[in-house]
Amino acid sequence: MNQHPHTTPVLLTGAAGFIGSHVAQRLLARGQPVIGLDNFDPFYPRSHKQANLNAVAETARSRGQPFDFVEGDLCDAPKLAHLFALHRPGSVIHLAAKAGVRPSIEDPAGYVRANVLGTSILFEAARAAGCARIVMASSSSVYGNAPTAPFVEDMPLSDPVSPYAATKRACELLAATHHHLTRMPVASLRFFTVYGPRQRPDLAIASFLRKIADGTPLRLFGDGSSSRDYTYIDDIVSGVLAALDRVDHFGLRVWNLGNSTPITLSEMVETLARVVGRTPSIERAPMQPGDVERTWADLTRSRAELGYTPATSFEDGVRSQWSWMQSAGHR
Ligand SMILES: NC(=O)c1ccc[n+]([C@@H]2O[C@H](COP(=O)([O-])OP(=O)(O)OC[C@H]3O[C@@H](n4cnc5c(N)ncnc54)[C@H](O)[C@@H]3O)[C@@H](O)[C@H]2O)c1
Numbered sequence: 001m002n003q004h005p006h007t008t009p010v011l012l013t014g015a016a017g018f019i020g021s022h023v024a025q026r027l028l029a030r031g032q033p034v035i036g037l038d039n040f041d042p043f044y045p046r047s048h049k050q051a052n053l054n055a056v057a058e059t060a061r062s063r064g065q066p067f068d069f070v071e072g073d074l075c076d077a078p079k080l081a082h083l084f085a086l087h088r089p090g091s092v093i094h095l096a097a098k099a100g101v102r103p104s105i106e107d108p109a110g111y112v113r114a115n116v117l118g119t120s121i122l123f124e125a126a127r128a129a130g131c132a133r134i135v136m137a138s139s140s141s142v143y144g145n146a147p148t149a150p151f152v153e154d155m156p157l158s159d160p161v162s163p164y165a166a167t168k169r170a171c172e173l174l175a176a177t178h179h180h181l182t183r184m185p186v187a188s189l190r191f192f193t194v195y196g197p198r199q200r201p202d203l204a205i206a207s208f209l210r211k212i213a214d215g216t217p218l219r220l221f222g223d224g225s226s227s228r229d230y231t232y233i234d235d236i237v238s239g240v241l242a243a244l245d246r247v248d249h250f251g252l253r254v255w256n257l258g259n260s261t262p263i264t265l266s267e268m269v270e271t272l273a274r275v276v277g278r279t280p281s282i283e284r285a286p287m288q289p290g291d292v293e294r295t296w297a298d299l300t301r302s303r304a305e306l307g308y309t310p311a312t313s314f315e316d317g318v319r320s321q322w323s324w325m326q327s328a329g330h331r
């Protein structure tokens with residue numbers, strides 16, 4: 001079976017989502033077959049995800065590469081076994097999850113089912129099929145309100161402050177166990193707030209851009225000093241593919257994929273207002289339960305081991321997201 005990380009078919013979970021659809025396009029562009037799995041979780045409209053898949057299908061067509069898409073749930077073990085048997089993927093890139101911090105407080109069991117049970121079922125299907133490696137999305141949220149920053153991969157983790165963060169940490173622990181028992185290489189990638197074209201509509205940049213353009217007031221939580229290490233989608237995708245290509249040398253590894261340039265909420269809103277060309281009106285509200293004060297990635301390890309070099313400035317990235325939103329009619 002062809003299992004080389006550059007050429008083997010990839011089973012990509014969450015392929016219809018924001019990050020998944022971009023990863024699919026990059027894999028296809030470098031000549032790698034992709035089998036996408038997604039259950040169109042209703043967290044945001046199916047029409048957005050269908051449009052993401054249309055973009056992937058267009059890349060597949062123009063590159064002459066196979067892209068198979070299957071609608072299905074991670075927790076459907078027989079379907080996963082069938083997918084592995086049919087396509088013999090040598091690698092899994094696992095991005096499917098119920099994402100979002102605040103909604104996880106309303107539905108902790110739903111998050112545990114999709115993220116923890118789903119990941120466990122996927123790992124077992126990959127093992128049974130003799131798959132060679134897994135690269136999986138974790139999150140900066142596992143650092144919680146860590147007392148020191150920037151956040152380093154091997155720092156002791158403070159307690160997760162949302163069910164979402166707890167599920168992502170649980171997946172990292174399952175990855176460690178899976179690697180211990182099978183020796184299969186597994187990478188956990190801690191993404192730091194990802195933005196850019198096709199960003200999930202619930203995330204702050206997408207929703208604030210729409211509101212500024214419409215003249216709807218922005219509701220800001222806290223005094224504006226909280227900060228996020230916003231990371232542009234193209235930089236994240238480069239990190240995901242570098243992890244796919246290099247995880248075999250490490251066995252079990254956690255890598256931060258961030259930008260290492262935290263932006264305060266106030267700076268974020270100023271940049272968005274400049275890009276849209278309108279002054280927003282602002283309502284203040286207290287910090288929300290489950291939210292953290294700041295995120296900030298230390299990139300020493302991912303730079304050294306993955307050659308990861310995020311290259312997109314925040315303002316440039318916001319401009320590309322805004323032009324995409326306008327052309328896609330999302331404003
Ligand atoms: N976007 C970010 O800023 C960010 C930050 C940290 C981590 N992450 C992680 O990166 C991954 C991708 O995030 P995204 O922003 O692209 O989110 P997304 O919601 O756009 O994509 C996730 C996809 O997974 C699918 N999915 C959910 N549950 C499923 C299930 N049980 N079976 C099959 N498919 C299922 C959804 O339908 C969706 O299309 C997620 O694991 C998320 O937790 C994202």
